[in-house]
Amino acid sequence: MSDPPSPIAGLSLAVDFVNTVWVTGGRTVDVMESRHGLRQWLDAVAERLAQDGCRDTLRASESLRRALLEDRQQIRSLFDAATGWGHISTGTLRHINECSRSAPIWMEIADDQTNGMRVRRRRAAGADSDIRAALCDDALQVVATGQVRSCGGPGCIGYFVPAPRQQFCSPQCSTRARVTRHRAAAKSGQDRPQTGRRSTAPD
Ligand SMILES: [Zn+2]
Numbered sequence: 001m002s003d004p005p006s007p008i009a010g011l012s013l014a015v016d017f018v019n020t021v022w023v024t025g026g027r028t029v030d031v032m033e034s035r036h037g038l039r040q041w042l043d044a045v046a047e048r049l050a051q052d053g054c055r056d057t058l059r060a061s062e063s064l065r066r067a068l069l070e071d072r073q074q075i076r077s078l079f080d081a082a083t084g085w086g087h088i089s090t091g092t093l094r095h096i097n098e099c100s101r102s103a104p105i106w107m108e109i110a111d112d113q114t115n116g117m118r119v120r121r122r123r124a125a126g127a128d129s130d131i132r133a134a135l136c137d138d139a140l141q142v143v144a145t146g147q148v149r150s151c152g153g154p155g156c157i158g159y160f161v162p163a164p165r166q167q168f169c170s171p172q173c174s175t176r177a178r179v180t181r182h183r184a185a186a187k188s189g190q191d192r193p194q195t196g197r198r199s200t201a202p203d
Contacts, residue, residue: 103133
């Protein structure tokens with residue numbers, strides 16, 4: 001059986017990272033539950049990691065997988081707090097700050113006859129630290145700019161960076177929310193003679 005596709009929207013590395021776990025049909029799917037899944041995800045975002053200063057994204061070791069599972073949980077806690085769904089603990093703050101600090105970034109210029117002058121970001125703490133720092137840095141960036149939103153779709157645990165008028169992480173969540181609203185409205189209509197209650201389903 002092939003793996004389900006990871007929901008990679010391409011708008012924020014950190015948002016795509018936390019969305020490597022999602023719920024479908026009441027079942028939790030986690031890209032990071034295997035090294036194979038991690039390898040596929042790293043391949044999918046390799047160019048973006050390289051743009052963020054990571055030179056080596058080829059390894060998908062078990063130690064990196066375990067470290068990223070912890071990072072993902074901490075970034076989800078950060079996003080929960082940033083979107084008003086939770087309190088951020090000192091442990092989460094310390095974890096993300098230390099992760100970011102472990103692989104500092106700098107700018108570097110190179111000049112060669114083939115490509116001319118090129119300016120790029122660099123990190124050099126080692127492949128695993130570079131990747132983890134790039135993800136934590138991006139998480140802090142989307143929180144600082146107020147871009148991240150939690151999806152209000154029924155049962156959804158996704159996050160997204162909204163386009164204008166976008167209310168859900170995906171068309172599927174938008175459809176599910178619309179169906180849920182219609183069912184709630186229909187039930188409210190049936191109940192009204194007995195209870196007089198109106199639907200309180202959110203828009
Ligand atoms: Zn959603």
